[in-house]
Amino acid sequence: MTPYPTIDLSINTDLVREILVRFIRTEITRAGFQRAVVGVSGGVDSALVCFLAAEALGPENVLAVRMPYRTSSPESLEHAALVIEATGVQHLTIDITPMVDGYLEHYAPDASRLRRGNVMARSRMIVLYDQSAAFRGLVVGTGNKTEILLGYSTLYGDAAYAINPIGDLYKTQVWQLAAAVGVPEVIVQKAPSADLWVGQTDEDELGFSYRLADQILYLLVDERYRVEEVIEMGFPADVVQAIMERVRRNHYKRIMPPIAKLSHRTVGYDFLYLRDWGT
Amino acid sequence: MPPTLALVQFQPRLGDLHANLERHLDWIRRARSQGADVVVFPELSLTGYILQDLVPVVARRPRREDPIFGPLLEASRTVDVVVGFVEEDQRSRFFNSAAYLSQGQVVHVHRKVYLPTYGMFDEGRFFAWGDHVAAFDTRFGRFGLLICEDFWHVSPPYLLWLDGADVMIFPMASPGRGIVPAAPKLSTARWVEAVVQAYAGLFTVFTAFVNRTGFEDGIHFWGGSAIYGPDGSLLAQAPYSQEALLLQELDLRALHRARARLPLLRDERTALFQRELARILERRELPKAPPRF
Numbered sequence: 225m226t227p228y229p230t231i232d233l234s235i236n237t238d239l240v241r242e243i244l245v246r247f248i249r250t251e252i253t254r255a256g257f258q259r260a261v262v263g264v265s266g267g268v269d270s271a272l273v274c275f276l277a278a279e280a281l282g283p284e285n286v287l288a289v290r291m292p293y294r295t296s297s298p299e300s301l302e303h304a305a306l307v308i309e310a311t312g313v314q315h316l317t318i319d320i321t322p323m324v325d326g327y328l329e330h331y332a333p334d335a336s337r338l339r340r341g342n343v344m345a346r347s348r349m350i351v352l353y354d355q356s357a358a359f360r361g362l363v364v365g366t367g368n369k370t371e372i373l374l375g376y377s378t379l380y381g382d383a384a385y386a387i388n389p390i391g392d393l394y395k396t397q398v399w400q401l402a403a404a405v406g407v408p409e410v411i412v413q414k415a416p417s418a419d420l421w422v423g424q425t426d427e428d429e430l431g432f433s434y435r436l437a438d439q440i441l442y443l444l445v446d447e448r449y450r451v452e453e454v455i456e457m458g459f460p461a462d463v464v465q466a467i468m469e470r471v472r473r474n475h476y477k478r479i480m481p482p483i484a485k486l487s488h489r490t491v492g493y494d495f496l497y498l499r500d501w502g503t
Numbered sequence: 504m505p506p507t508l509a510l511v512q513f514q515p516r517l518g519d520l521h522a523n524l525e526r527h528l529d530w531i532r533r534a535r536s537q538g539a540d541v542v543v544f545p546e547l548s549l550t551g552y553i554l555q556d557l558v559p560v561v562a563r564r565p566r567r568e569d570p571i572f573g574p575l576l577e578a579s580r581t582v583d584v585v586v587g588f589v590e591e592d593q594r595s596r597f598f599n600s601a602a603y604l605s606q607g608q609v610v611h612v613h614r615k616v617y618l619p620t621y622g623m624f625d626e627g628r629f630f631a632w633g634d635h636v637a638a639f640d641t642r643f644g645r646f647g648l649l650i651c652e653d654f655w656h657v658s659p660p661y662l663l664w665l666d667g668a669d670v671m672i673f674p675m676a677s678p679g680r681g682i683v684p685a686a687p688k689l690s691t692a693r694w695v696e697a698v699v700q701a702y703a704g705l706f707t708v709f710t711a712f713v714n715r716t717g718f719e720d721g722i723h724f725w726g727g728s729a730i731y732g733p734d735g736s737l738l739a740q741a742p743y744s745q746e747a748l749l750l751q752e753l754d755l756r757a758l759h760r761a762r763a764r765l766p767l768l769r770d771e772r773t774a775l776f777q778r779e780l781a782r783i784l785e786r787r788e789l790p791k792a793p794p795r796f
Contacts (some may be wrong), residue, residue, distance in 0.1 A: 236685045243679065243723050246744060250514070250718045392721075397682075442683070496555035498720045500517050 228458030231439040235397050237404035241276070244389040248280035251387045252362050254503040259361030263352050263382075264288040264315075265419065266303030269390060270366040271411050272402040274307050276389055277364055279405075283312040287359045290317040291348045293324055300419050306408045316355065320347045341420030345381025353384070362386035370395040370434060373441055374467070375474020376426065383477060394438040432463045440467050505756075506643040508670075509539035510728040510749040512741055514717025517551035520561055524549065524571050527586060530748065531578045537750055540643065541583040545674050545715035545728075546650050547599060548587040552676040553719045558629045562591035565602045565609050572602075572609075579604035583641060585648065587674050589630075590614065596631035601648050601674050603639065611639035613648040617656055623678060623722070626652075638668035644755060651675035654698065654712075664706045665773060669733075669758055673699060673712040679725040679744075692725050692743065704735025707761040707768060709753055716746055733761035 252260060260277045264270045277286045288311075290304045301317075308315045324347050328335055335343070356363045365385025367377055369392050377383040390398060395416070403412050416426040416434065427433050440459055443449040444467070451468050455461045483492050511530045516522045527544060534542040546552065549571060550561045565572045565588070575584060583605040590600035590612065598614040614633025618626035636659045638647045647668030653659045654673050663671055681690025695712060703710040709732060716726040729740040730751045741747040762768055 232685075233683055234685045235682045236687065239688065240682055242744065247718055247721065247723060251720075387721075446683070494556075497557065498517060498553050498555065500719050501557070502518055503516060 228439075228460075231442055233394055233396050233438055233442055234400055235393075237401050240393070240397075240401060241279075241405060244276050245280045248277055248364065248387070248389050251500075252281065254500060255362065255386075257360065257362050259285040259287070259359055260364045261287045261289060261352055261356040261359055261361045262313075262364050262366065263348055264290055264304045264307050265366075266290075266297075266300035266307070266411065267416060267419075268402050268407060268411050268414075269368055269371075269398055271303075271307045271407045272398055272405065273364055273366045273390060274311055274313060275402075275405045275407060278311040278313050284314065285361070286311070286313040287355065287361060288313045288315045289352060289355055290315065291320050291351055292317070293319075293344050294321040295422055296419050297417075297422070300417075303408070303411050303414075306411065310406065310408060314359075318351050318355075320344060320351065323347050323350075337421050341418065342378045342381060344420055345378035349381050349384045356386075364389065365391065367391055368393055368395050368398045370438055370441060372478060373445060374430065374437065374470045375477045376430065376470075377477065379477050394442065395434040396438045431466065436460075436463060437467060440464055441471075444468060444471070505752050505754050506540040507538050507750055507752050508711060508730060509534035509537070509542045510711060510713040510730070510741060510751075511542060511544050511548075511747075512714060512716050512726040512728045512749070513545075513548075513746045514715065514724070515548055515551045517719055518554065518557040518561055519551075520549055520563070520571050523551075524574060527584075528574060528578055531582060531584060534748055534750070535582045537748070539582055539750060541585070541641075543585040543672055543674060543711065543713045544587055545713050546587045546601070546676040547589065548674070548715065550587075550589055551719060552715070552724075553722065554589065555625070555629060558589055558597050559591075559595075562589040562597050564591060565600075565604075565612060567607075572604075576604055576607050576609070580607050583610075583643075585672060585674065587650070587676075592631075597629065598633055599626060599630045599650060600633070601650055603641065603646065603648060605642060610641060611637075611646075611648065613637075613650065615650040615653055616659060617652040619652040624652075636662045636666075638663050638666035643753075644669050647671045649673050651677065654702070660702050660706065664708065664768070665771070668708060669755070670709040670753065671702065671706075671711070673710070675712055675714050676724055677714050679723045688727075688743070689725055692727050696727070696729060699729065700731050700735055700737065703731035703733060705767065707733040707758065707765060709733060709758075716744055733758050734764075 262274045264274050274288055288308050292301050352363050363385045365388035368390050371377050417424050443454050454464050489495050531542050585603050587601045590598040600612050600614045603611040616633040618630050620627030638645050645667045647663030649659050679689045679691050699710050699712045711730040713728040715724045725743050727743045730738045732738050739751040741749040
């Protein structure tokens, strides 16, 4: 028994699936495209996005790109292959080792694990954006709400995309929806990992489980509880505070960088249009 | 012949008046060919919803000389039309408005009186606040128009009721929200349906909401436009999230039946309401002796 109540975050998967499929189809076609490019890592987030994109656009209009580095787990590559097989999407495998090592070995041989991981994530972004130009599609993002709120992503790396269908779903909701749309169980069940170094898991690195984090985030963000109230409910104080601090500290990853205002009309402040302007 | 109401739910092009005019004329033709007498479009149907700095660019005056309203007024010669648009007044204030067009004339314009400016909404930043709520006469009886947030406040529908509206039409652009707890529909859909249905039953009138579909950036509009009868029953509903034309004959004799059974309108104590409201607004003490009716 946990000392805190369980917040049920489960969703109506049919309802959410229909909205997200329509979102992908509408937002890609109105921008003048028919096709999507997804970096498929073997994890549950990109698997779900690949399934949704295939349903929205037809598998022939989706390009799944596997981008292993030499230290990537072979299991990740296999799981990505399961996704490609199950959805029937087009696919490419591009080894990012030469581009990553080409930089790191020459210019940053002593780079920390974190720096190396960021170079990998940004190399994958370069590949995806370039392949999207060749494929004439848009890059569809795979970051979920938990990750976005915690800032557990690389700016201009995996956080770079044209549209994101799953960014308002917590990780636990991603698991539920992924199972419902047919993502292979082995992918839904495994421990989440960015696979940026051997043996890395998200939950070890974050210091708390997604199930716990999602409930706390839901209360703080969606339900606007105060930090003290969530702690009073029995959620561990250190985790609640660490989560709130992460959310605050990483806000820069969620907004456009500030532009120094000088004129009467400045991009970002008083030059306000949706991305869908005119479409 | 009872009038047939047609609700059109679709996705306008954001900020593209001419493209949206063509789509309106197309829907009007389709609705007319299926026997519609009144064709109703959603909130800001001629412009799209999240306009921000496009508001002054797409603003119009609803008159014959206007190249957007000219063809719509022409189309209204054979079928009445309700459109949503940005209205610019003589002194260049911009309103979120809906116009009822009939027989080539502008019969009524409602300017949204409640501009949501909280959470994801920012209308108060871009629009001026409307200042009137009034029912109006049509070829088919007395109607009322309110736009979206207007009906989340009880007073505008109540005023329309007292002003004689027997058919209340609510164009809207409702962004879908609320997936927890898991339910058959979005919580916004559940709420809108409950409220609009409740007004039909409480006021013994016809109510209809027409909600757009499609997306603007990540915002999803859920459609599901519906019509309720004066006994509070659901008469017809369009599908969620997809473009649709919903037609429903309004048997206006149902007003007689509903009010014979349930005389809520007859018994409404408007003088009591007026007196108490005046007291509350003036923060007066309760009178010593109970007043007579």
